[in-house]
Amino acid sequence: MSYVSGLKCRECGKEREKAPIHVxxxxxxxxxxxxxxxxxxxxxxxxxxxxxxxxxWRYRELLPIDGEPTVGRQVGFTPLRRADRLAKVLGIKExxxxxxxxxxxxxxxxxxxxxxxxxxxREFGFKVVACASTGNxxxxxxxxxxxxxxxxxxxxxxxxxxxxxxxxxxxxTNLVGIKGTYDEVNRLCSEIAGKxxxxxxxxxxxxxxxxxxxxxxxxxxxxxxxxxxxxxxVPMASGSLLTKIHKSFYELEQLGFISSSSTKMxxxxxxxxxxxxxxxxxxxxxxxxxxxxxxxxxxxxxNPADGYYAAKAIKQTGGWSEDVSDDEIIDAIRLLAETxxxxxxxxxxxxxxxxxxxxxxxxxxxxxxxVICITGNGLKTQEAVVHKLxxxxxxxxxxxxFEELYEANxxx
Numbered sequence: 111m112s113y114v115s116g117l118k119c120r121e122c123g124k125e126r127e128k129a130p131i132h133v134x135x136x137x138x139x140x141x142x143x144x145x146x147x148x149x150x151x152x153x154x155x156x157x158x159x160x161x162x163x164x165x166x167w168r169y170r171e172l173l174p175i176d177g178e179p180t181v182g183r184q185v186g187f188t189p190l191r192r193a194d195r196l197a198k199v200l201g202i203k204e205x206x207x208x209x210x211x212x213x214x215x216x217x218x219x220x221x222x223x224x225x226x227x228x229x230x231x232r233e234f235g236f237k238v239v240a241c242a243s244t245g246n247x248x249x250x251x252x253x254x255x256x257x258x259x260x261x262x263x264x265x266x267x268x269x270x271x272x273x274x275x276x277x278x279x280x281x282x283t284n285l286v287g288i289k290g291t292y293d294e295v296n297r298l299c300s301e302i303a304g305k306x307x308x309x310x311x312x313x314x315x316x317x318x319x320x321x322x323x324x325x326x327x328x329x330x331x332x333x334x335x336x337x338x339x340x341x342x343x344v345p346m347a348s349g350s351l352l353t354k355i356h357k358s359f360y361e362l363e364q365l366g367f368i369s370s371s372s373t374k375m376x377x378x379x380x381x382x383x384x385x386x387x388x389x390x391x392x393x394x395x396x397x398x399x400x401x402x403x404x405x406x407x408x409x410x411x412x413n414p415a416d417g418y419y420a421a422k423a424i425k426q427t428g429g430w431s432e433d434v435s436d437d438e439i440i441d442a443i444r445l446l447a448e449t450x451x452x453x454x455x456x457x458x459x460x461x462x463x464x465x466x467x468x469x470x471x472x473x474x475x476x477x478x479x480x481v482i483c484i485t486g487n488g489l490k491t492q493e494a495v496v497h498k499l500x501x502x503x504x505x506x507x508x509x510x511x512f513e514e515l516y517e518a519n520x521x522x
């Protein structure tokens with residue numbers, strides 16, 4: 111049974127039928143999926159959700175597919191863990207990590223959005239799926255398309271991390287590197303999508319694809335006992351993840367699953383690519399596109415598609431946005447690993463680094479609850495930290511050699 115009534119332009123409000131389109135033909139505004147919440151409210155209960163398998167599809171009435179999911183059935187329901195050791199370092203009372211660094215199958219939150227997009231692409235009858243990507247999306251489209259027996263094309267900036275390139279090619283996709291930034295790659299893909307009629311997950315399928323991010327918000331609420339945190343810090347590339355987590359909390363309030371959707375939203379960006387953060391800090395109505403220059407390549411989108419709406423959600427909820435330098439990103443990656451045993455990619459370093467600044471500046475109170483969203487695994491961006499770590503000592507295979515090393519370390 112479908113609970114989607116159609117698509118609606120975020121700007122002019124014109125409604126359309128369900129179709130693989132992403133912009134309004136009247137004003138060129140972005141399209142949003144519209145649901146029949148009255149019908150959902152009659153059919154969906156907390157008990158029904160909790161009786162289902164622990165994956166993102168336990169909330170399927172709130173996701174934009176018409177039938178059962180056909181791609182990524184095991185994606186989601188990643189750990190939300192209390193981070194007391196990190197909290198002690200930051201001086202905050204109640205801190206949680208939402209850890210999509212262990213998401214299945216490609217260790218990032220992108221598996222959520224791709225599962226929705228490819229399931230929907232199958233419903234529309236597409237045989238070829240594609241994407242423009244800064245890395246994690248490339249991995250996910252390649253992997254999930256392979257598992258679903260869909261032909262795939264993946265387009266990336268040519269200078270992505272080697273691990274992410276390998277983590278895409280291994281699945282047998284058609285990978286194409288482009289000599290340009292992500293924004294240039296995305297523009298080319300828009301032309302390709304128009305000519306070849308492929309299902310580009312983040313172009314003509316974008317309205318449906320983006321809805322997959324809501325599952326992270328639903329999980330956070332359920333894992334907190336159907337409560338939401340007072341504060342949440344989310345990394346921003348296109349800005350879509352933040353807007354969809356915000357939407358998920360609103361939907362849960364509409365359905366009566368939580369008492370209030372009053373969480374303050376905080377956006378995190380790298381200083382070398384911070385158009386949304388700058389927009390919020392300068393209290394501007396619109397962001398200015400930038401040319402990215404940061405080690406956080408997964409967040410390196412200089413002209414973010416949902417930047418305006420992310421900034422709007424931040425301001426509406428009373429939140430804020432921050433950005434951090436490359437050195438601060440690496441320091442935060444190490445801090446998270448050393449305190450909580452979580453190895454995050456550079457986007458995770460951005461998120462924690464910005465959270466540190468927000469706490470230090472008093473924007474996030476020390477006695478209120480905070481969730482930090484970790485969206486990808488550090489094994490994907492090893493190049494960023496490998497030269498910042500000390501080389502391990504090498505000794506002879508003898509007890510005496512170890513004792514000498516041990517005593518020397520005690521004195522230093």
